[in-house]
Amino acid sequence: MTEGLEADVEETDAIAERRDELAARVRTHAGEIARELAVLQGGDYGQETFTTDAGSWTLKYEAGDVQYLRFDPQSGADIYVVSSKHPPEPEPLERAMADYSAFVEAYNEYVRSFDGLLTDVADEFPAVESTAELVAERDRIVDRVRDVCDAMASQLHRYDGTYGTYATTISGTRWELKWEEDRASYLRVGGSDGVYLLSQYGPPAAPEVRRLADDVSAFVADFNDHVAALEADLEGVSFADV
Template sequence: MIDADISSTEAVADRREEILAAVEEHAGRIARELALLQGGDYGSKTLNTDTGEWTVKYEAGALQYLRFKGKGGGETYVVSTQRPPDPKDLATAMQDYEHFVASYNAYVASLDGVLDGVLDEFPDVTSTESVVAERDRLVATIRETSNEMAGQLHRYEGDSYGMFAKRVDGKRWELKWEDGLASYLRVGGESGIYLVSQYSPPSAQDVRTLADDFAAFVEAYNDHVEELDADLSTVSLGDD
């Protein structure tokens, strides 16, 4: 029977937990300050000391981890969501913790006055109201004409859904209709520009670029209808 004494690690483990709790609370304040300074919920900051470097990473403004990398190699996650650090590694890192805090304080101090003299008065902002109004007027006209074509196509085809497509000046124009109204008018294929859609309107620049070609697209539609009429005119149901 083996009756040799086994040394307890309870005291070391308890002391480690005390240190980690204190560091997590203290470094957590640094994480919150960095989150406030950097203006985001997620981020990290690495600070250098004579002995190594410390990285503070935060998520939602709370400390995610505090990592120490010594210049001699190796790294220790002093605070993390994983297992606690080895006591010896923790002791080595904590010898430099005060310098880490000093490096953070120096970093914050270096920002003192950085915004002094920055202008907080700016030129008046020019309104886009007139441009938007003209864009919307043109788009409304294009939509009205597209709806008229859609209604005629619906009447002719007899289906609830359909598409009329033609190439104009090297670009594919697609008018998709549903129940006699234009679902969309798209130029340039799947990755193209929607002149008419159920979503946001096109840019004023796109309207300017494509408005003239829209007239050509309508002409292509008219030619298509004339061809249909010509085809039917040749149909004979018997002797006159």
């Protein structure tokens, strides 16, 4: 009854050690492929599949390191040669490693397929047109708008307090001037989602300036009519005179 208990138990330490050593070497080697793929494909993460006669190999990488290397044989279960979990069993690892050199050659052929790809790509391009003149003209117009709005702000400050807003409708669109003391904080055209002809963040795009600049005089004229209607001792402002 005790004969089985007296039999020697085969140890697996040597097999496991060899398995772990081989898996570590594969991870290091496949890591080189992962880094090369990341450089080639221009991203920190991705995956690529390579086909061999015995099956296919899928390498997934992230931040230049292997996430997993999976061998899908033509028959049988998938084998994760490298993974974030545990190494494969010795027998599946042996089966996969029999095709590993073919995987590396498939990768090398993939890289070689790009040889000469960029040889005939032009690296000389047309001159880029400068926007300096357009921007200078845009800024000149916006500065003129700033001058007249500051003049309006000064009058509003005298009459209506330290800060506030003056709004009216020009050509069917709401124009709103906000002032603080003697300076315009913003001039907004078109409501809360409109265009800021003046703001603390910078000038609007040149096409918007072109679209709205012609109505500035009408805005100022409307303001002057507002002042006259109040019969207050405020000085009228002319866009042309500022």
